[in-house]
Amino acid sequence: MQPAPRTLRLHIGLFGRRNVGKSSLLNALTRQQVSLVSEQAGTTTDPVEKPMELRPLGPVLFVDTAGLDDEGALGGQRMARTRAVFERVDLALLVAEAGAWGPFEDALLAELKQRDIPTVGVLNKADLAAPPESEWARIEALGTPCVPVSAQSGEGLPELKEALLLAAPGGFLDSRQLLADLVPAGQVAILVMPIDSEAPKGRLILPQVMAIRDLLDGHGLALVVQENELPAALEGLKRPPALVVTDSQAFQGVSTRVPADIPLTSFSILLSRFHGDLRAQVRGTVAIDRLRGGERVLVAEGCTHHPGDEDIGRVKIPRWLETKVGAPLRFEHIQGRDFPTDLARYALVVHCGNCMGNRREMLSRIQRCENAGVPITNYGLAIARAKGILDRALRPFPEALEALRG
Numbered sequence: 565m566q567p568a569p570r571t572l573r574l575h576i577g578l579f580g581r582r583n584v585g586k587s588s589l590l591n592a593l594t595r596q597q598v599s600l601v602s603e604q605a606g607t608t609t610d611p612v613e614k615p616m617e618l619r620p621l622g623p624v625l626f627v628d629t630a631g632l633d634d635e636g637a638l639g640g641q642r643m644a645r646t647r648a649v650f651e652r653v654d655l656a657l658l659v660a661e662a663g664a665w666g667p668f669e670d671a672l673l674a675e676l677k678q679r680d681i682p683t684v685g686v687l688n689k690a691d692l693a694a695p696p697e698s699e700w701a702r703i704e705a706l707g708t709p710c711v712p713v714s715a716q717s718g719e720g721l722p723e724l725k726e727a728l729l730l731a732a733p734g735g736f737l738d739s740r741q742l743l744a745d746l747v748p749a750g751q752v753a754i755l756v757m758p759i760d761s762e763a764p765k766g767r768l769i770l771p772q773v774m775a776i777r778d779l780l781d782g783h784g785l786a787l788v789v790q791e792n793e794l795p796a797a798l799e800g801l802k803r804p805p806a807l808v809v810t811d812s813q814a815f816q817g818v819s820t821r822v823p824a825d826i827p828l829t830s831f832s833i834l835l836s837r838f839h840g841d842l843r844a845q846v847r848g849t850v851a852i853d854r855l856r857g858g859e860r861v862l863v864a865e866g867c868t869h870h871p872g873d874e875d876i877g878r879v880k881i882p883r884w885l886e887t888k889v890g891a892p893l894r895f896e897h898i899q900g901r902d903f904p905t906d907l908a909r910y911a912l913v914v915h916c917g918n919c920m921g922n923r924r925e926m927l928s929r930i931q932r933c934e935n936a937g938v939p940i941t942n943y944g945l946a947i948a949r950a951k952g953i954l955d956r957a958l959r960p961f962p963e964a965l966e967a968l969r970g
Contacts, residue, residue, distance in 0.1 A: 857891025
């Protein structure tokens, strides 16, 4: 059985000062020695991730972080990496030693609230010193649930898990669908999956796997083909498919083979709706029409694969955008967790579907672009616009189509 992908897990970050027992708490929650534990402050340097099943929440991803009171130049870099985790967590554990919650924790809690990150206060090492009632009351008066815990003895861990369940964002417990809501039970979706030099040998890429599983969960039928097999698949069906989904790179060829009355979109556009804000990214897409030669375009990819000769982000999208603009553009590329703090120098950000990230991280990046006044689109939307078929690719999504026409 394949584990739930990280993208679908509730991301829970552990934050606080150095040496308050964050790593010990993570080890206690997971019942594994996930993080290195030492009496020396600053043992955790880079964020440490641990996926697990946490009953009754289900699949989660814990992220242990370096202390936010670190010192020196190297400590500053560690703190910067910790703060970057703020952008992708759905839920935070703010850890302090029992009896030691103070203005530092108050300020950190205020920052988490400003980012709309639900937070649970954890008073750790409660076996050494019980937290005074005044401290407990003070934290809960701030609207934050608080649990005294001993990572060493396990005291308070059941109560902490219950607090996590109550604090989890309601949207996480709701069932989100990638495309099953577009394909009624018993009807067919054709998934066009080209096998090219960029495809991993012997396996499918994550968006394709997610689409198949979502159709199965929704009792839809998945018909998987390559582009050249599409005409035979359409001809062999007794009734038209409810939806055709294609890899964005094959958009133009597939659009010519699929009759105009059959809904058509791409995996990347589905991910924009699933992980991000499709309407916001559609509004960003029309900025492609205003691009001028020499302007900077940032291409952001969530995964860290080794780019090939015909890489979609480094070769194909730049080529298609320059063809549409009719002049050279200046492209910059980032991968993984990196995302610039200074976005103002870009005329456009083109982001992948972020299948390896989660929705909060994608929404955070979209918000940062909007704050900087920089339009942001995604791979599928940008390709559809460059190829002149964006209107058709958005027909399955009336609100997004309205945003385009508006």
